[in-house]
Amino acid sequence: MKEILDEMNKKEFRSTFTTYPFNKIHKMIEEKKLSMENAIVLLKHVGYYKVLLNLWNSAFHSSLLCGRFEKMIVDEDEKNKEKNENLLADLCECYAMLFNYYISSEELFFICVPCLLKVAVKKEEDEVIQKEVEIALLSLSNIREGIEIKKKKYLKKIKGIIKYHQKHHNLTHLAYQSAWNSLIIVNSFYGDLEKKVENELHFGMEATRELEELEGCVDWKRKGKDAERGIKMKDFAIVDRWLDIIEIYFEYIEICDEEHVELLRCMKRLCRAARENYINVVLRCCGIFVKMIIFQPNLIVFNVLLKGGVFDFILMEIHNQTFDDCMAGEFLIFFLNVSRKMKEKEKDETEEVKRILFDKMEEEGFEDVIASFHEMFDFLSSEYFYGLSLNVSDYYLNA
Structure with a gap:
């Protein structure tokens, strides 16, 4: 079964794991046709794949198997001295991974989270222990609601x-x-992502290093059906998960230093590696660049985007004219938001500061590019934006 799961793409996973197979597993356990040990192994693989690829699947919630696991978790936790810690951890991991972002009751939350943390804090570098820690942390990353109760201790x-x-x-x-x-997600979920996440833990530097290492592990030339495969594309899936939290991070933390410039340079290199066969990575990164412009102060965000080579990358892609319509749309949205942002005035931003920034952009040649799109911006931002010709790249004729 593991090999079958490894070969599934997202569409196949959703169509396969409906409520029926979970109820079937429950029945096989009842009839002793499937041992609980083997059921746990199978369900760990299912949950691992679901969380790794960020799949939304509610089938487990409404299944008989869900009720069985909830009862087993509570019963095992109440055994005290006779408690089987390994079994409890396995049950909690399956339960947390198969649910969508929350645990259904406060009682189960107070059992599962401490249990998973107990596994996650293991420090041995043995491969078996590392795998246990990986699954425990992956399970915890799938719990987003309910953490507020004990958030400080948890974080x-x-x-x-x-x-x-x-x-x-x-x-x-x-x-x-x-x-x-x-x-990142738990802090942002409750609206208090702290600057010390950057100052103490250096998110920008850590994310850059991890993405650079993962970039070298992914076969970016893989095409067709192979490019959609799940566990065989594990490193690619981790890249995608990093982009998820980078996007959230830049909504809350003000960019201001060299670490963020290096992160953007890394994302630019990632786009170049992925642009041929993994267009979604480029679209994700462009979406992050747009959000940065929207959420960050003018002077800071444009300086960092300039230093990070983001303007260079997008302009080069436009001149090459080898992008598809989805990318063309993202590039237009990028410059649309640049134009809008340049017309705004931040509270602490003087006209002198703004003039210096515009002069710098003009030196780099970006001011003319942005100005060349001004005539179409009102049209593109109208309510008919999504009704434009499918050949979006036609709008780049004046670039």
Whole structure:
């Protein structure tokens, strides 16, 4: 079954894992045709794949198997001295990964989260332990609601895991990304992503290093059906998960230093590597660049985007005219937001500061490019934007 799961793409996964197979597994356990041990192994693979590729699947929630797992978790936790810690951890991992972003009750939350953290804080560098830690952290990264109850204690442990890895490098790529995933998403979910995430833990520098290492692990030349495969594309999936939290991060943290410039340079290189066969990566990065312009202060965001080579990359792609219509649309949206932002005035931004920035952009040749799109901006931003010709690249004739 593991081999079948490894070969599934997202569409195949959604069509396969409806409520029926979960109920079937429940029935096979009842009839003793499938041992609980084997059922857990199977369900861990299903949950692992679901969370890794960020798939939304509610089939488990309404299945009989869900009720069985909830009862088993509570019963095992109540055994005290006779408690089987390994079994409880396995049950909690399956349950947390198969659910969508939350645990259904406060009682189960207070059992599962401490149990998963207990596994996640293990520091041994043995491969078996590393895999256990990876699955525990991946499971925790799938829990986003309910953490507020014990958020401070929870996040303190997650920060400890990140700091220890930065010193000793004991986690896998996926485990480390999952720890950051929990820290960034949980903080942002409750609206208080702190600047010290950058100052203490250096998110920009860490994300850059991880993306650079993962970029070298992905076969960017893989085409067709192979490019959609799941676990065989694990490193690609981790890249996608990093982009998820980078997008959230730049909504909350003000960019201001060289670490963020290096991160943008890394994303630019990622776009160049992915543009031929993995267009979604380019679209994701362009979407992040647009959000940066929207959420960040004028002077800072344009300086960082200039230094990071983002304007260079997009302008080069426009001149090459080898992009498809989806990319063309993203490029237009990018320049549309640049134009809008340049007309705004930040609270602490003087006309002198703004003039210096515009002069710098003019020196680089970007001011003329942006101006060349002005005539079409009102039309493109109208309510008929999505009713334009499918040949969006036609709008680049004046570039």
